[in-house]
Amino acid sequence: MTVVVVVVFVGAYILIATERIHRVAAALGGAAAMVVLGVVDAQVAFFSEETGVDWNVIFLLVGMMIIVSVLKQTGVFEFVAIWAAKRSRGRPFTVMVLLVVITAVASALLDNVTTVLLIAPVTLLVCDRLNVPPVPFLLAEVMASNIGGTATLIGDPPNIIIASRADLSFNDFLVNLAPIVVVEMIVFIGLCRVLFRSAFHYDEQRVAEVMELDEKEMVRDRGLLLRSGLVMLGVFAGFVGHSALHIEPSLVALLGAGVLVAVSDLEPEEFLEEVEWPTLVFFIGLFIMVGALVEVGIIESLGEVVTDAVGDQYFLAASVLLWGSALLSGIVDNIPYVATVAPLVQDLVATGDGAPQARALWWALALGADLGGNATAVGASANVVIIGIAARNGHPISFWTFTKYGLVVAFTTVLLAWPYLWLRYYAFA
């Protein structure tokens, strides 16, 4: 039976990675096969904390998607982006820096895909006005989104999975990942100056065109903006204090979503607009497939092998995890990768009896998977989204164009994360 389960799992994984069929169909098909094989029943799939669907992850995503749907209606993203372009007085590099910083911060607080969906149109508008090529700006933004999302528990789906599996708090992510993400962003901005240098053509006449844009027109309902802002402050306070308040981040997000919906007076189709049902179903299918591996004991056996191999060489394990995760996340979507590897890392960390050296493996996994997503056009969902937007607006970005820049950025950011892990968790621990 174990062999059959592995074959089904690997088969579904190959279908997800190669996109021969839609990834949701592949994940659901894999989950259904596990049920037919008799490995998974309702108890295993829905109610077990070890093997079942991680409802904290699902409902955290649902809550954040509803929050984003409401925020989108306020026009705040467009307002901030145009305001930033005007503050930069039309200097292309300054425009890029401000947009990149806005994207990174928004990605840390919301999700990457929505952030780039909201920031890309206004970027195209600003680039049109400045008469500069938009592709470098879009590339810089999507890469900043993947870097910025690394900083928080809610910033990137792999982090949500890791947090739930490892019982890590919002503040744990903030304290352990945000410092290196700030450094990464500073270096990334320097990289943008070099990588996209040919895009920074300054035309004084065009600056006037940017200065004529009216950002105030972006906010149609100031009351909604104010109410949403207040609720969001409460949501982030809830995230920061969720450990002390003994309330899961998923409940904070759901409560925030509920309050936002109540104060927004929006119709269901509006406040559910950004809820990506295919993504949620994909997660459910993945959790059931991985749960089947746990149920038949494969993860435990693999965990024993890995634990024996690692012994107490945690820095070596962190290094392998960091670089291996970055490499694999560049090739396949980082969500299924992290969903599969997380139980293994859990076993590995458990042998360390709570030692910081062992717990740092979670940060190695998060950094590798999140930053590795920048390597290729298919490394992260946000990359695929930005390439689609660019193509529809007459600015195609080929796989290799993306990868040419993405590899440099992914390699540099992972390289920076490596000594960070060593210095913080091993050299002086």
Add this chain to the structure above:
Amino acid sequence: VRARDLAEPFPIVDLDTDAFDAARQMAERRSPGLVVGDEDGKPYTVLPGSQVLNFLIPEYIQKDTRLARALSEKASDELCHRLTTMTVRDMVPRPQDADDLPVVDGDATAIEMAAVMARVRSPLVAVVEDGRVQGVVTVSRLLDHLLDPHSSKTS
């Protein structure tokens, strides 16, 4: 009534007509679209006004119409100015199958014309006899006829 009875004279533009001139013709005639002919003067396709707007307005503004409000009059003029550097060929959709052309023969009935317009979502149909365009029937002229209680719809 038959298509030839409702057909009105209509200019045909070709694929190399300046896009700005074509749009100008459409505006001056208050027309919902233009017939585009090929080298032999046969109908190639219909260029609906909505396609001209689709071409004028970047996709990112169509998706996020809020952004349109940020544009000044000067910026709007600049968007329209794009037409001066293009031809009709740049604006028309990909060549279609013959079945997808909004073309009827002179004997077509009002309901037949309506069916063709509805199927290919065209604001007008070209009426062709002996391989030549005899004129066009616009959606407003057709509706005017169809909704007239005294008219006969099928003959």
